[in-house]
Amino acid sequence: MLFNRSKSYDDIIPALDVKKLIMLVKKLLPDVVFNMASLEGNPFTYPEVQTLLDGITIGGHKVSDEQQIFSIRNAWNYLFDLVYKNDLSLDTSSLYSIFNKFNNIVAKDEALISGIFRTGQVRIAGTDFIPPRAEELESIFKNELPQLIERCKSKTELAFEIFLWGALNQFYYDGNKRTSRLVSNMILILNGQGIFNIKAKDRLQFNTLMLEFYNTRKADNIFEFLHSNCLEIY
Known part of the structure; x- marks a missing residue:
């Protein structure tokens, strides 16, 4: 939707x-x-993430939390590879494959199935909004994505719309926001528009605005927040 x-x-x-x-x-x-x-509730601190990515094991954490860090790192490395190849096409077929690949990387150890659209119903905690039924997802992706691409007047708009659209429709059992955010970053970086980075300190404001978005399907407030607070230009 x-x-x-x-x-x-x-x-x-x-x-x-x-x-x-x-x-x-x-x-x-x-x-x-x-x-x-x-944003996923991972307890690793910034110094611990930095140390872990430097190849040094950190004690006192669940293996699943450590694996989540590596999965996000691996997804970013895949993103860099995609952009380096410079043969990306922002059409429905290409983006379908990219969405699935990113989800397979970030959610493979967290969901019963990853890398393919969910086959059952899901709910979003804290809201009465109910995502589309599983049998509608393929049609939604195929029919709505071209509309979304057409209505966006800039690549910045497209990046943030794809993030919100992916979060709203919940195409996967888990990792929807991470998946959509990686696709968004791919679009931004490919077009030299910076990166999309939601800071941990803004987690409460982000979650509050996302709940408002789910409940109303009105994106002005969350969109302004993302553009003003989460778009980093170097």
């Missing part, structure tokens, strides 16, 4: 150099991984 939004957002002109942007993001990867994991 789609949602409503009234305000427009322009791209950065001139666009950032993509190779330099990737180099900067790689240097900041522990921060990006930490923030993404923190």
Whole structure:
């Protein structure tokens, strides 16, 4: 299902150099991984994430929490590979495969099935909103994504709309926001528009605005928050 939004957002002109942007993001990867994991309730601190990604084991944590850190790191490395190849096509067929690949990376140890659309109903905690039925998901992806691409006037709009659209429809049993955020970042980086990084310190505001979005399907408030607080330009 789609949602409503009234305000427009322009791209950065001139666009950032993509190779330099990737180099900067790689240097900041522990921060990006930490923030993404923190939104999932992962207890690893930033220094612990930094140490773990340097190859040093951290004691006192569940194996599942450690694996989640590595999975997010691996998904970002896949993102970098996609952008480096520079042969991406933002069409429905290509994005379908990319969505599934990202989900398979980030959710394979957390969900009963990953990398394919869910086969049963799910709920979102804290809201009465009910995501689409499983049998509707293929049709929603195929029919709505072209509409979403068409209505976005900039790649920045497209990146954030894809994130919200993926979170709203809950295509997978788990990892929906991580999956959609990685696709969003792929679009932003590919087009030299910065990166999408929700800070751990903004978790309460983000969660509150997302619940409002689920309940109303009105995206103006969450969209403004994402653009003002989560779009990092280097």
